Amino acid sequence: MTFSFQTDLGGALLPNPILTASGCAGSGKELSQFFPLTELGAIVTKSIMIKARSGRATPRMAETPSGMLNSIGLQGPGVDYFIANDLPWLDAQGARTVVSIAGETVEDYAVLARKMRNLPGVVGLEVNISCPNVENRGMVFSCQPETARAAIEAVRRNIGGDLPIIAKLSPDVTDIVSIAREVANAGADGVALINTLLGMVIDTNLMLPKLAQKTGGLSGPAIRPVAVRAVYQVHAALPDLPILGMGGIMTGRDAFEFILAGASAVSVGTASFGNPTAAISIKSELENILQEKGFATLQEAIGYAHRN
Numbered sequence: 477m478t479f480s481f482q483t484d485l486g487g488a489l490l491p492n493p494i495l496t497a498s499g500c501a502g503s504g505k506e507l508s509q510f511f512p513l514t515e516l517g518a519i520v521t522k523s524i525m526i527k528a529r530s531g532r533a534t535p536r537m538a539e540t541p542s543g544m545l546n547s548i549g550l551q552g553p554g555v556d557y558f559i560a561n562d563l564p565w566l567d568a569q570g571a572r573t574v575v576s577i578a579g580e581t582v583e584d585y586a587v588l589a590r591k592m593r594n595l596p597g598v599v600g601l602e603v604n605i606s607c608p609n610v611e612n613r614g615m616v617f618s619c620q621p622e623t624a625r626a627a628i629e630a631v632r633r634n635i636g637g638d639l640p641i642i643a644k645l646s647p648d649v650t651d652i653v654s655i656a657r658e659v660a661n662a663g664a665d666g667v668a669l670i671n672t673l674l675g676m677v678i679d680t681n682l683m684l685p686k687l688a689q690k691t692g693g694l695s696g697p698a699i700r701p702v703a704v705r706a707v708y709q710v711h712a713a714l715p716d717l718p719i720l721g722m723g724g725i726m727t728g729r730d731a732f733e734f735i736l737a738g739a740s741a742v743s744v745g746t747a748s749f750g751n752p753t754a755a756i757s758i759k760s761e762l763e764n765i766l767q768e769k770g771f772a773t774l775q776e777a778i779g780y781a782h783r784n
């Protein structure tokens with residue numbers, strides 16, 4: 477019998493569950509030098525906003541134990557450039573694209589959602605409501621149930637058609653399950669867990685924060701247990717809500733951990749900075765592990781750690 481690696485991420489049918497993590501592979505051009513983008517379940521683009529942005533002041537990256545801190549601040553070319561240039565290129569590669577969108581206001585999410593209608597090669601939307609690198613913490617929509625709901629409702633009302641909406645949540649909350657429930661009720665087809673954790677590093681020689689804007693988002697293996705916990709809790713409470721899991725996945729075994737916790741697919745981010753082919757190795761390692769453990773399909777393994 478042939479092994480089935482397919483997954484269904486809230487209506488996005490993907491041949492395998494390995495995606496890039498938003499922000500870690502731009503719009504795919506750099507990675508395409510190393511492997512065909514069609515090898516991935518999907519590519520998740522850097523979050524796109526309405527207007528072009530140069531991002532935050534430098535330095536905006538710092539190494540941390542088993543991780544890294546970033547303070548990019550939503551650098552990007554703006555949605556119209558993205559639609560005119562990056563998306564046609566991705567489509568020409570045959571890539572399945574999940575577009576990540578980010579807004580400063582609820583109305584921004586509405587405008588971006590309208591622009592996402594009927595675009596070639598786009599299989600889903602990741603709605604980033606959790607960027608930690610903004611001037612105003614009130615802009616971290618997913619940190620409050622009301623703003624999380626308002627942003628996702630705006631996307632749902634304006635997207636039209638049946639493009640899956642995946643809401644990306646912040647781990648910097650007391651109860652991530654309540655936020656997941658809120659966005660599901662607002663019309664999200666799934667959730668992406670987790671964005672980076674807000675952190676800081678101080679240079680002890682200079683005796684000042686290493687990042688120009690002081691705080692940044694922590695990613696990498698250091699945050700994996702936090703991410704696995706979030707996936708497990710949300711899957712336990714909302715077993716029918718598809719989850720895109722991420723946070724420090726370096727190996728197929730790490731990806732398997734997220735699948736067992738309840739993720740239907742996973743994103744590989746920080747690992748690809750050190751090794752651009754990380755996602756491809758993780759894909760084959762995960763497929764091998766699933767078969768060694770006796771699973772005939774990926775589906776059977778999703779949430780397997782929840783059994784009694």
Ligand code: RRO
Pocket residue numbers: 499523546547548549550551578604606607608609671672693694
């Ligand atoms: O651009 C960023 O600084 C950034 C974003 Br949009 C995000 O969602 N998460 C992150 O760690 N950095």
